[in-house]
Amino acid sequence: MPTFKEHTLTMQTDRHGPFQFLVGVDPAAIETVWLRINDAHRRFMGSPLAQVANQLEREVVVTSIFGTNSIEGGTLSEEETELALELEPLVAPGVEQRRAINLKKAHDLAIQAADTEGWELDVAFVRKIHAAITADLPHRYNQPGQLRDNPKDIVTHVGDRNHGGRYKPPQYGRDIQRLLETLVSWHHELRIRGIPALIRAPLVHYYFERIHPFWDGNGRVGRVLEATLLQQEGFRYAPFALARYYLEHIDHYFSLFNTCRKAQAKGQPYPNTPFIAFFLDGFLDSLHRLHDRVNRLVTILLFENDLKRRHDAREINARQYAIVTQILAAGRPVPLDELRRYPWYLALYIRLTDKTKQRDLRRLRELGLIREDGQRRLWPGCLFR
Numbered sequence: 251m252p253t254f255k256e257h258t259l260t261m262q263t264d265r266h267g268p269f270q271f272l273v274g275v276d277p278a279a280i281e282t283v284w285l286r287i288n289d290a291h292r293r294f295m296g297s298p299l300a301q302v303a304n305q306l307e308r309e310v311v312v313t314s315i316f317g318t319n320s321i322e323g324g325t326l327s328e329e330e331t332e333l334a335l336e337l338e339p340l341v342a343p344g345v346e347q348r349r350a351i352n353l354k355k356a357h358d359l360a361i362q363a364a365d366t367e368g369w370e371l372d373v374a375f376v377r378k379i380h381a382a383i384t385a386d387l388p389h390r391y392n393q394p395g396q397l398r399d400n401p402k403d404i405v406t407h408v409g410d411r412n413h414g415g416r417y418k419p420p421q422y423g424r425d426i427q428r429l430l431e432t433l434v435s436w437h438h439e440l441r442i443r444g445i446p447a448l449i450r451a452p453l454v455h456y457y458f459e460r461i462h463p464f465w466d467g468n469g470r471v472g473r474v475l476e477a478t479l480l481q482q483e484g485f486r487y488a489p490f491a492l493a494r495y496y497l498e499h500i501d502h503y504f505s506l507f508n509t510c511r512k513a514q515a516k517g518q519p520y521p522n523t524p525f526i527a528f529f530l531d532g533f534l535d536s537l538h539r540l541h542d543r544v545n546r547l548v549t550i551l552l553f554e555n556d557l558k559r560r561h562d563a564r565e566i567n568a569r570q571y572a573i574v575t576q577i578l579a580a581g582r583p584v585p586l587d588e589l590r591r592y593p594w595y596l597a598l599y600i601r602l603t604d605k606t607k608q609r610d611l612r613r614l615r616e617l618g619l620i621r622e623d624g625q626r627r628l629w630p631g632c633l634f635r
Contacts, residue, residue, distance in 0.1 A: 252277050252284050254445045259436045263425040271436045271457055274514065274522035275449060283530045287448065290537040291485065294544070299486075302547035309543070310487045311335070315353040317493030318473050321500055324349055348386055356382040356474050357490065364481035371437055371454070371479065373430050376463075379474050384467045392465035397430070399423025408462050413501065414508025419462035429461045437479075447483035451476045452529035456522065459507055488536040495532035502528065546633075550578070553632035557619065566617070569598045570610050574619050574630060583627035 258272040299306070316324075316331040326334060326346050334347035335354050343351055356379050363369050381395030391404075400406055400421040407416045420426050433454065440450045455476035462468050473493055480489035496503045506525045513521035561571040576594060577584050589595055590607075599607050614620045621634035629635075 252280065252446055252449065254449065255443065257436075257440060257443055257445070259432065259439070261429065261432050263420060263422070263428065265422040266420040266425045266429075269420070269429055269432075269461075270514070271433065272514070272522070273440070273445065273449065273453065274510075274520050275526045276520035276523045279520070279523050280527055280530055283527065283534055284448070287530060287534050287537065290534055290541065291488075294488075294537050294541045295486070297541060297544045298548050299544060301551060302544055305547055306487060306540070306544060310491050310540075311354065311357060314357065314477075314490035314493045315350050317495075317497040318470050319349055319353060320497050321473075321493070321503075322467075322469050326350060345387065352383050352385055352387070353470065353474075355385075356470070360474050360478040361481065364478050369482065371475070372434055373427075376430065376434075376458075376471065376475065380464050380467055380471050383470050383474070384464075387466070389466045392467070397423055397426050397463050398465050399426070406462065406465075408459070409504065409508055413504040414512070417460075417508060417511060419460065426461060426463045430458075430463050433457050433461065447480055447485070448530065448533065449526060451479040451489075452526055453522065454479060455529075456507065456510065456525050460511065487540050488533060491536040491540060492529075492532050494539075495535050499528075499532070549632050550630075553630065554578070560617070560619075566613065566619070567610070570614055570619075572598060573610065574614060577620060577628055578630040578633075583623065583625075583629045586622065586626045586628055589628060 254273065254275075254277065256273050258270060260268055260270045262268050312328060312332045312335065315335070316326065316328040319326065319331070324346060326349075330346075331350050334343065334350040337343055337347060337351065359379060359382055363375060377395040377397075384392055384394045391398075398406065398421075400423075405418065406421060407418055409416045420429060436457075437450060437454050440453070455472045458472040458475060459468060464471065473496070477489035477492070506528055510522050510525045513524075557566075557571065557574055560566050561568070566574075573589075573595070576592075577589070611620070615622065618631045621629045621631055623629065623634070
């Protein structure tokens with residue numbers, strides 16, 4: 251059960267009026283999910299992560315960038331996101347590819363900061379992340395790393411009627427600068443007072459979006475800041491994987507900013523509880539998905555090792571080894587008719603008879619290395635369901 255005391259900090263801005271930072275979370279309301287997260291995280295960290303760490307890290311980076319980019323209107327699919335991250339340095343990316351590449355740079359900066367002993371969140375880091383995220387992206391007003399300062403004839407609004415209404419964040423550059431500095435100081439105080447990272451990180455995310463300090467990229471920056479603070483406290487993979495959950499619940503995610511803002515304005519008790527509870531539910535969901543993925547990756551790894559052993563021991567021939575390897579690499583069940591049309595499959599049997607093809611597949615079925623379902627689709631034996 252989390253235990254923490256309220257810590258409120260009110261700042262009087264020059265033009266925006268009073269702005270109040272507060273924990274505003276009811277510990278009793280999050281007790282159950284808190285206990286479940288602790289249990290899930292303990293089991294996740296006890297799983298054989300070292301065996302699949304590189305693969306898991308690559309997958310989390312892609313899904314994180316795809317999720318957080320899609321929330322802000324990015325149009326790349328997850329597969330296209332992965333391809334964008336593999337672009338050669340000399341290949342000039344399009345705008346959508348650039349957005350993905352920028353998020354990867356921000357991810358790397360976040361990991362580097364979180365792994366640096368004694369690192370503390372500060373305004374310079376916030377601006378550095380923003381500069382990485384918006385570099386070389388077209389926008390009428392945005393300048394990478396530069397805070398917003400609205401001219402009198404340009405008004406920034408956040409949100410819409412479908413998600414709880416529109417909100418007018420601070421417009422004056424000096425107010426924005428001071429509020430961002432205050433947010434950083436307030437977070438430092440929360441850490442000293444022992445407020446857990448699972449509370450601090452989403453609160454920083456929430457109030458950062460309320461300040462909305464940049465012309466563009468605020469959502470992406472806020473989610474990276476949240477993930478960095480969680481990563482620093484020893485939470486691995488899940489902080490960045492959480493972007494997928496936000497994307498899948500995007501309407502609720504957007505609405506909660508207004509729900510909590512309005513509750514705080516009305517002086518309701520524990521106004522930030524809905525956003526923190528939503529975050530915790532997402533974090534738990536991310537942990538469960540990651541744990542399942544680790545188990546699946548380990549199962550595949552053991553299967554690959556057994557497959558190689560059988561090949562080396564001549565229990566299966568080179569053709570059979572190639573068939574199973576290719577089906578496994580497909581990442582999905584392969585219809586038998588489709589398999590028979592693949593150029594690589596035809597090349598295996600270019601000088602052999604249909605009887606040899608049938609014998610090879612029959613032997614793989616007998617050994618359980620491939621399985622066929624009711625739709626005549628072939629699965630690797632380790633993934634058949």
